[in-house]
Amino acid sequence: AGLTSSFASHGKKFWGSAADPNTIGISQNVAILKSDFGGVTPENSMKWDATEPNQNSFNFGNSDQLVNWATSNGKLIRGHTLVWHSQLPGWVSSISDSATLTSVIQNHISNVAGRYAGKLYSWDVVNECLGEDGNLHSSVFFNVLGENFVSIAFRAARAADGGAKLYINDFNLDSNNAKVRGMVGLVGRVNSGGKLIDGIGTQMHLGAGGAGGAQAALSALASTGLEVAITELDIAGASSNDYTTVVNACLNTPQCVSITTWGVSDANSWRSGDSPLLWDSNYQPKAAYNAVIQDL
Numbered sequence: 001a002g003l004t005s006s007f008a009s010h011g012k013k014f015w016g017s018a019a020d021p022n023t024i025g026i027s028q029n030v031a032i033l034k035s036d037f038g039g040v041t042p043e044n045s046m047k048w049d050a051t052e053p054n055q056n057s058f059n060f061g062n063s064d065q066l067v068n069w070a071t072s073n074g075k076l077i078r079g080h081t082l083v084w085h086s087q088l089p090g091w092v093s094s095i096s097d098s099a100t101l102t103s104v105i106q107n108h109i110s111n112v113a114g115r116y117a118g119k120l121y122s123w124d125v126v127n128e129c130l131g132e133d134g135n136l137h138s139s140v141f142f143n144v145l146g147e148n149f150v151s152i153a154f155r156a157a158r159a160a161d162g163g164a165k166l167y168i169n170d171f172n173l174d175s176n177n178a179k180v181r182g183m184v185g186l187v188g189r190v191n192s193g194g195k196l197i198d199g200i201g202t203q204m205h206l207g208a209g210g211a212g213g214a215q216a217a218l219s220a221l222a223s224t225g226l227e228v229a230i231t232e233l234d235i236a237g238a239s240s241n242d243y244t245t246v247v248n249a250c251l252n253t254p255q256c257v258s259i260t261t262w263g264v265s266d267a268n269s270w271r272s273g274d275s276p277l278l279w280d281s282n283y284q285p286k287a288a289y290n291a292v293i294q295d296l
């Protein structure tokens, strides 16, 4: 059995991977996605700079391709991402009026999330809004709208797609650190007036030997009672021990519903120099892959 079916045998939803037209166009990659993965996340095609490069003119060419491929191959989809300060067009980051920015966010989300309503498992509604101290960091969204931009985004996402799980996603949520505590506080405040956020995504772009804090991080995030997902896993050096440590942390955390690696093969990884994934640059499974399968 492959990754996702072995993982699902423990009551988990799916094991996914980042993907996009550039990687579903590679036959070796597609063969592995079909055999071992139960979900995909668009690596770039659903981001603001790709979907709405100019105000109110939308481009869904690549994202439609990814969604159609996933749907016709029975893969769940994690939408990524609606509101993020990076890969953001200049026409958005230059807005300084709160009413304008609010309607721009609402229009973007109703068009993008509305288009895929009913087809996605979840959305990363807000991505990377926290600083390492656990407070919201400076961005056009926070500077113009304050913390309320998070609620504005989640309400718009809920209105556009009543079925998708709505996640807040961030990196360096890899141990029970100030950022994890900040995230727990933020979701508590946002959900205090009624549940807007359904889940917390921890990206887990790890260094070699960096998996030791995974259990503490997942337990702390799960203490909110929300779903938790590992959303962009890759680990420098891809050691068997690091990968099985992360997998076991998820197995031991009932709210941890899925693991997504940020790609399949080192050949297409954003950090290929670190050899961080479970398949090498010749699309051959590494020792870590066998160790994970054995562990599951």
Ligand SMILES: OC[C@H]1CNC[C@@H](O)[C@@H]1O[C@@H]1O[C@H](CO)[C@@H](O[C@@H]2O[C@H](CO)[C@@H](O[C@@H]3O[C@H](CO)[C@@H](O)[C@H](O)[C@H]3O)[C@H](O)[C@H]2O)[C@H](O)[C@H]1O
Residues within 6 Å of the ligand: 043, 044, 086, 087, 171, 203, 232, 270
């Ligand atoms: O940075 C890693 C993670 C961290 N968490 C959020 C998550 O979304 C992020 O993913 C990475 O996010 C990165 C940008 O922030 C992506 O990198 C961008 O990926 C884009 C699509 O391939 C690149 O854009 C292409 O660039 C080419 C040459 O510069 C141009 O010819 C193409 O037209 C242009 O699309 C950008 O330069 C490149 O910066 C990576 O593929 C993607 O893996």
